[in-house]
Amino acid sequence: MTTRIxxxxxxxxxxxxxxxxxxxxxxxxxxxxxxxxxxxxxxxxVVLAGGFSYGDYLRAGAISRxxxxxxxxxxxxxxxxxxxxxxxxxxxxxxxxxxPGAMLRNNHLHFICRDQKLRVENxxxxxxxxxxxxxxxxxxxxxxxxxxxxxxxxxxxLEAEGRVAFRYLDTNPNGSLRDIAGITNAAGNxxxxxxxxxxxxxxxxxxxxxDGLPFFTSVLKKLVNAS
Amino acid sequence: xxxxxxxxxxxxxxxxxxxxxxQRALPRLGFDGIADxxxxxxxxxxxxxxxDQAALDRIHKxxxxxxxxxxxxxxxxxxESES
Numbered sequence: 352m353t354t355r356i357x358x359x360x361x362x363x364x365x366x367x368x369x370x371x372x373x374x375x376x377x378x379x380x381x382x383x384x385x386x387x388x389x390x391x392x393x394x395x396x397v398v399l400a401g402g403f404s405y406g407d408y409l410r411a412g413a414i415s416r417x418x419x420x421x422x423x424x425x426x427x428x429x430x431x432x433x434x435x436x437x438x439x440x441x442x443x444x445x446x447x448x449x450x451p452g453a454m455l456r457n458n459h460l461h462f463i464c465r466d467q468k469l470r471v472e473n474x475x476x477x478x479x480x481x482x483x484x485x486x487x488x489x490x491x492x493x494x495x496x497x498x499x500x501x502x503x504x505x506x507x508x509l510e511a512e513g514r515v516a517f518r519y520l521d522t523n524p525n526g527s528l529r530d531i532a533g534i535t536n537a538a539g540n541x542x543x544x545x546x547x548x549x550x551x552x553x554x555x556x557x558x559x560x561x562d563g564l565p566f567f568t569s570v571l572k573k574l575v576n577a578s
Numbered sequence: 579x580x581x582x583x584x585x586x587x588x589x590x591x592x593x594x595x596x597x598x599x600x601q602r603a604l605p606r607l608g609f610d611g612i613a614d615x616x617x618x619x620x621x622x623x624x625x626x627x628x629x630d631q632a633a634l635d636r637i638h639k640x641x642x643x644x645x646x647x648x649x650x651x652x653x654x655x656x657x658e659s660e661s
Contacts, residue, residue: 410647417644446647453649455588458595500592500650526593 353380354574356567357394359424359440361386361415365402366437366549373549374398377567386418395574396433396477397424399440401493401547411454411496412442421447433477433570434541438494441533441543450534450543451509452501457494458526466558467492467546468520469532473513476539477573481565488562490551492524497545499527499534509534517544580629581658582637586646587618621645622658629657 356374360367360383371381382394386404391397405414415421421443428434428449436444444450457463468489471482482488501509506529509515517533525545533544548563550556588594594616601615621641625633637655646653 409645413644413647445649451649453647455592455650456595458593460595460599498593526595 354378354396354571355380355382355392355394356396356398356570357382357384357391358398358400359384359386359420360400361402361404361418363402363404363406364400364439366400366547367402369547370398370400370437370549373552373563373567376552377564377571379567379571384420386415386420389419389423391420391423391427396435396570397427398549399424399434399436399443400549401438401440404439404443407439407496410442410446412439412444412446415439415443416446425449428536428541431538431540433573435478435566435570436541436543437547437549438497438545441545442496444541444543449541450536451505452499452534454496454545455498455500456496457498457524462493462495463497463524464491464493465524466490467524467532469517469546470520471516472518473516473535473539475513476516476535476542476569478542478566478569479516480569480573482569487520489558489560490546490548490563491557492546494525494545497525497527499525499531499545501528506531512537516542517546579624579626582623582625582629582634583656583658584621584623584637584641584645584653585618585656586621586641586651586653587616589650589652592650619645 356379358370374381471486474484516535519530548566551563597615597617
């Protein structure tokens with residue numbers, strides 16, 4: 352049976368098509384999900400894609416977090432469903448308290464759009480199994496509210512439990528504490544990051560590398576092995 | 579209807595680059611003597627019915643779960659006017 356990866360579209364989501372495409376290129380069946388539909392249509396994993404859902408009104412991700420689809424996503428994520436939040440999706444996951452901390456305006460107040468080097472700090476999550484621990488990758492980064500913050504105790508806890516999944520390399524592009532680019536929950540099924548792996552899945556575009564594709568092949572392998 | 583105001587501010591320990599940008603612009607515009615600026619949000623709620631303890635409790639809950647993200651922000655609820 353084909354593995355089904357669902358991608359949620361909220362009003363203002365931009366990168367849902369790229370995420371669906373990445374899922375297909377990895378060998379999954381891409382399934383579009385709609386923010387007002389609670390039904391996840393038997394998907395095996397969910398991607399919350401990037402963009403500016405609800406115009407980032409109030410706070411990035413704050414309104415989307417209460418959408419009907421998120422009720423089911425939150426419930427299923429707690430039960431082990433693999434969920435990946437990219438950029439705005441990461442912001443939604445922190446607002447939904449599936450991941451700790453919060454995202455704030457970049458410290459320099461500029462929108463960034465660049466190729467960003469990252470180090471994979473945890474290759475044991477549902478979404479990173481196809482990377483080597485410590486592997487350096489390059490994927491696009493584009494955001495306004497990318498500064499990851501959490502209190503010291505939470506940061507120490509994340510470090511101690513190996514839950515910092517990705518760290519910015521060479522330069523910290525937005526003032527994120529401890530150079531954190533992405534984190535995972537304790538179970539390893541929920542991962543969020545600011546950079547965009549779904550934009551780096553074909554050699555033709557972007558960095559010319561396919562450093563983002565392993566996110567999608569990782570979850571596929573994980574699901575196939577589990578079934 | 580009564581107006582209830584919810585003020586939301588970033589916690590003191592959280593860096594506020596927007597406030598800093600405003601603060602840095604002030605001397606250039608001839609406004610001296612401002613050592614620091616913090617920028618926040620103000621919500622004005624027009625409340626139907628009496629603003630009793632039950633209504634205030636609901637507004638408090640609303641602020642805590644939605645208007646503010648208490649990971650990074652503090653909030654204050656004030657009854658401003660009966661009109």
